[in-house]
Amino acid sequence: MSAEEAAALIEPGSIIGMSGFTGAGYPKAFPQALASRIAAEHEAGHPFRVSIWTGASTAPELDGALAKVDGMEMRLPFQSDPICREKINTGKMHFADMHLSHVAQHAWFGFLGHLNVAVIEVCAIHEDGSFVPTMAVGNNKTWLDLADKVILEVNNRLPLQLDGMHDIYYGTAIPPQRVPIPLYGPHDRIGVPHLRCDPSKVIAIVETDAPDRNTGFAAPDENSERIAAHIIDFLAHEVKVGRLPKELLPLQSGVGNVANAVLAGLLKGPFDGMTGYTEVLQDGMLDLVRAGKMKSASASAISLSSEALDDFLGNIDYYRERIVLRPQEISNHPEVVRRLGVIGMNSMIEADIYGNINSTHVLGSSMMNGIGGSGDFARNSYLNFFVTPSVAKGGKISCIVPMCSHVDHTEHDTQVIVTEQGLADLRGLSPRQRAQIVIDRCAHPDYRPMLQDYFDRARQSGGQHTPHILGEALAWHDRCLKTGTMRL
Numbered sequence: 043m044s045a046e047e048a049a050a051l052i053e054p055g056s057i058i059g060m061s062g063f064t065g066a067g068y069p070k071a072f073p074q075a076l077a078s079r080i081a082a083e084h085e086a087g088h089p090f091r092v093s094i095w096t097g098a099s100t101a102p103e104l105d106g107a108l109a110k111v112d113g114m115e116m117r118l119p120f121q122s123d124p125i126c127r128e129k130i131n132t133g134k135m136h137f138a139d140m141h142l143s144h145v146a147q148h149a150w151f152g153f154l155g156h157l158n159v160a161v162i163e164v165c166a167i168h169e170d171g172s173f174v175p176t177m178a179v180g181n182n183k184t185w186l187d188l189a190d191k192v193i194l195e196v197n198n199r200l201p202l203q204l205d206g207m208h209d210i211y212y213g214t215a216i217p218p219q220r221v222p223i224p225l226y227g228p229h230d231r232i233g234v235p236h237l238r239c240d241p242s243k244v245i246a247i248v249e250t251d252a253p254d255r256n257t258g259f260a261a262p263d264e265n266s267e268r269i270a271a272h273i274i275d276f277l278a279h280e281v282k283v284g285r286l287p288k289e290l291l292p293l294q295s296g297v298g299n300v301a302n303a304v305l306a307g308l309l310k311g312p313f314d315g316m317t318g319y320t321e322v323l324q325d326g327m328l329d330l331v332r333a334g335k336m337k338s339a340s341a342s343a344i345s346l347s348s349e350a351l352d353d354f355l356g357n358i359d360y361y362r363e364r365i366v367l368r369p370q371e372i373s374n375h376p377e378v379v380r381r382l383g384v385i386g387m388n389s390m391i392e393a394d395i396y397g398n399i400n401s402t403h404v405l406g407s408s409m410m411n412g413i414g415g416s417g418d419f420a421r422n423s424y425l426n427f428f429v430t431p432s433v434a435k436g437g438k439i440s441c442i443v444p445m446c447s448h449v450d451h452t453e454h455d456t457q458v459i460v461t462e463q464g465l466a467d468l469r470g471l472s473p474r475q476r477a478q479i480v481i482d483r484c485a486h487p488d489y490r491p492m493l494q495d496y497f498d499r500a501r502q503s504g505g506q507h508t509p510h511i512l513g514e515a516l517a518w519h520d521r522c523l524k525t526g527t528m529r530l
């Protein structure tokens with residue numbers, strides 16, 4: 043049926059689980075049709091909102107369209123859409139920011155409410171009723187299992203050779219029935235290639251041939267290249283002292299330009315035979331796979347620029363042998379991440395001198411995108427890096443602060459902080475030792491004396507395990523709100 047006919051089947055107040063992870067594999071026609079219907083209902087004076095659960099971020103056709111018409115009551119677990127962000131930060135919709143590995147299990151536990159409808163993009167429907175997923179697996183398996191009704195959006199743009207790239211593990215259970223996840227190597231296949239659901243639940247099948255978001259990447263700037271160089275030197279050092287094997291351990295890389303620059307650096311770096319165990323595979327990791335530097339990569343989604351997508355589709359048989367796409371509860375599973383000894387690399391908004399990390403909030407209160415998978419990897423990785431340029435907004439904001447205005451990852455999880463200024467290895471250090479090395483190595487020279495002054499004065503009074511001057515600890519953020527800069 044048409045997307046409009048499918049949208050007409052949705053009741054106000056529904057909870058809808060949609061496919062989609064980091065701009066890949068989201069339904070395109072249905073959410074826009076639903077947004078039009080909601081706009082028309084609002085016009086007629088009828089209240090109409092739905093709650094939307096996904097894998098991670100989607101695109102303007104889903105988050106943007108539904109946010110624009112004030113159609114979302116609750117959104118979870120991650121978004122990166124400017125309109126959606128604006129609605130969240132002006133209090134017009136709710137957003138539950140969740141660890142990506144938690145989402146499926148919390149839905150199964152019944153913690154999130156009852157899922158009414160699943161809307162899932164698929165590449166093909168087999169005669170036996172199973173589906174070939176598209177560029178992302180995300181929480182699709184869980185939505186298909188839990189929802190009362192299912193709408194499938196078949197995307198005819200994608201080649202059928204995607205069939206065989208996915209590994210859908212149906213062995214998860216809820217406590218006390220849980221058993222270990224039998225995944226021992228990053229490229230292991232432990233499930234089946236297809237999704238399935240009870241056919242009697244399917245209420246609509248919609249067709250589209252629209253592309254994924256396919257956001258491009260900026261060529262790495264100087265800061266990103268410096269951050270990448272610090273990380274690569276450090277990894278080489280860890281290999282030299284015997285703490286990492288020469289092919290490293292499976293790499294996880296967050297989203298964005300800095301993450302992409304680190305992977306671009308690895309392309310020229312000394313490591314061969316690498317593997318990836320990440321949540322989203324972007325251009326930089328595809329380059330490593332193409333060049334043969336990375337022998338396999340596991341992810342929950344493939345999110346590429348248009349140029350990289352052309353390469354991927356043109357050489358899909360090569361990539362299908364080397365790339366496996368999994369549900370996000372497996373790509374981000376704490377048990378698996380810890381067993382494999384993943385090296386996690388994620389960007390942040392700010393770090394404080396003691397190593398607490400804010401990945402999500404600008405000046406304490408405004409949501410950027412969400413925690414995503416950064417916590418799944420930070421807590422459980424063998425080694426983790428948090429990276430950021432030392433300043434934001436043309437130097438008006440220091441990304442190294444006395445105290446984070448919001449904490450996503452605590453000092454207990456953080457191992458290595460990297461800015462273009464340098465790298466602070468915090469492993470095994472006390473808070474006071476950490477503070478000095480973060481100030482010396484990571485802070486921008488314009489802010490380094492201010493941080494040193496704060497730390498020195500904090501060491502004059504009060505508790506000396508994690509010295510703070512409480513009345514001043516957030517003064518930098520407060521000043522920025524009032525004057526537009528953290529500078530004095």
Ligand code: 0RQ
Pocket residue numbers: 064098099120142295296297298299300301321322388389390391392401402404405410411412413414415416431434435439440441
């Ligand atoms: O805003 O473009 O308006 O100037 O934040 O910053 O430097 O372009 O970096 O695109 O890599 O994003 C943490 C947001 C970094 C992202 C974050 C402003 C800055 C700019 C973006 P403008 P950059 P990136 C994998 C793992 C959490 C989730 C995660 C993120 C904008 O990486 O969402 O790790 N991470 N997931 O100006 C005020 C500061 C700021 C600041 C930067 N201190 N104060 N604004 N900005 N620092 C993915 C998934 O889980 C799916």
